[in-house]
Amino acid sequence: MAVPVSQAWTVATYVLKQKLSGRKRYPLVLMLEPLFRCNLACAGCGKIQYPAHILKSELTPEECFKAVEECGAPMVSIPGGEPLLHPHMPEIVAGLVARKKYVYMCTNALLLKEKLHFFKPSKYLSFSVHVDGEKEHHDFSVCREGGHDIAMEGIRAAVAAGFRVTTNTTLFDGADPNSVRRHFDQLMAAGVESMMVSPGYTYDKAPDQNHFLGKAKSRRLFRAILSNRKKSWEFNTHPLFAEFLMGKRNFECTPWGMPTFSIFGWQKPCYLLQDGYADSFQELMEATNWDNYGAKSGNPQCANCMVHSGHEASAVDYNFGSLKGFIETAKRYMLPSLYPDAEAEKLLNEWKPAHAMPLVQIRSASNDQLQPVSGD
Numbered sequence: 001m002a003v004p005v006s007q008a009w010t011v012a013t014y015v016l017k018q019k020l021s022g023r024k025r026y027p028l029v030l031m032l033e034p035l036f037r038c039n040l041a042c043a044g045c046g047k048i049q050y051p052a053h054i055l056k057s058e059l060t061p062e063e064c065f066k067a068v069e070e071c072g073a074p075m076v077s078i079p080g081g082e083p084l085l086h087p088h089m090p091e092i093v094a095g096l097v098a099r100k101k102y103v104y105m106c107t108n109a110l111l112l113k114e115k116l117h118f119f120k121p122s123k124y125l126s127f128s129v130h131v132d133g134e135k136e137h138h139d140f141s142v143c144r145e146g147g148h149d150i151a152m153e154g155i156r157a158a159v160a161a162g163f164r165v166t167t168n169t170t171l172f173d174g175a176d177p178n179s180v181r182r183h184f185d186q187l188m189a190a191g192v193e194s195m196m197v198s199p200g201y202t203y204d205k206a207p208d209q210n211h212f213l214g215k216a217k218s219r220r221l222f223r224a225i226l227s228n229r230k231k232s233w234e235f236n237t238h239p240l241f242a243e244f245l246m247g248k249r250n251f252e253c254t255p256w257g258m259p260t261f262s263i264f265g266w267q268k269p270c271y272l273l274q275d276g277y278a279d280s281f282q283e284l285m286e287a288t289n290w291d292n293y294g295a296k297s298g299n300p301q302c303a304n305c306m307v308h309s310g311h312e313a314s315a316v317d318y319n320f321g322s323l324k325g326f327i328e329t330a331k332r333y334m335l336p337s338l339y340p341d342a343e344a345e346k347l348l349n350e351w352k353p354a355h356a357m358p359l360v361q362i363r364s365a366s367n368d369q370l371q372p373v374s375g376d
């Protein structure tokens with residue numbers, strides 16, 4: 001199973017309660033961004049372009065706990081920035097675990113091995129390590145030579161220390177599906193519990209604007225990657241969201257499913273866009289004009305978006321929204337499909353590597369010191 005049974009049960013009972021109470025919009029995962037500073041400068045990132053005084057700011061543990069309680073979602077994802085640069089991250093994680101939240105702490109793992117002893121293994125805590133592909137691809141993607149090796153070392157150290165470890169792979173134009181499939185083999189061999197994969201979002205602030213995927217290209221790429229699956233692969237994405245990525249079904253965006261809280265407050269409407277901020281979760285839900293977002297709205301910022309933070313909660317909602325959705329999902333879990341697809345096999349065999357790595361200079365780990373972590 002890609003997640004512990006207790007987690008699946010907690011999420012299922014939470015969503016059923018929302019449905020039975022007639023709540024139309026409910027949060028599933030809180031995206032808690034306690035800081036924006038990072039020890040990488042990835043070409044496709046839209047989060048690290050803030051001025052220095054913003055990059056130095058961070059949420060306090062109390063602010064994090066208040067947001068988690070206001071929101072009430074059963075799962076908390078901690079992206080950033082690099083959470084391990086936050087001096088109070090162990091305290092934040094311990095507080096969330098004590099509140100029985102299932103926490104995915106997203107990290108590039110550059111500091112994971114040396115910081116592991118600040119955390120305790122728990123069924124509530126998973127390190128979600130950002131690894132975008134095989135060595136060459138990942139190093140280009142994160143603009144740091146040697147980044148892949150350090151991330152894999154961090155994964156192995158965390159697995160050996162008894163932590164739950166998952167991974168997070170973001171794909172851009174130029175990704176080679178054959179290489180991504182080898183990457184999945186390497187991650188599973190390193191002992192990860194399960195993997196998450198998503199297309200990148202077209203951030204207008206990202207340094208590399210040439211390699212974001214449009215919808216048709218995304219579907220073709222994900223069909224090649226996720227069809228004819230190996231039995232050894234485990235994914236922690238909802239199976240129907242994976243089918244959405246492969247172009248087998250459609251979901252409209254439900255941005256309220258993964259609301260974002262950061263040093264600026266509650267971000268409208270989603271993790272990716274910044275159409276203002278609300279002071280409270282309730283204000284976010286009530287004052288956001290949700291009809292302005294998603295592919296159907298005609299909003300050009302949403303036209304090419306297929307990211308998990310907008311669409312995975314839609315798959316979960318569909319799962320629990322009707323008997324049909326429930327049966328379709330139950331079948332995927334009980335009889336996992338490997339998605340046999342001769343056409344996709346052909347696509348894979350004929351795929352021409354685009355040599356389209358982001359055209360940015362990569363920094364060498366040896367000549368660029370990691371940002372020190374204060375307070376530890």
Ligand code: SF4
Binds near residue numbers: 271293295309
């Ligand atoms: S479609 Fe994407 S960009 Fe638009 S609201 Fe949803 S998640 Fe945000």
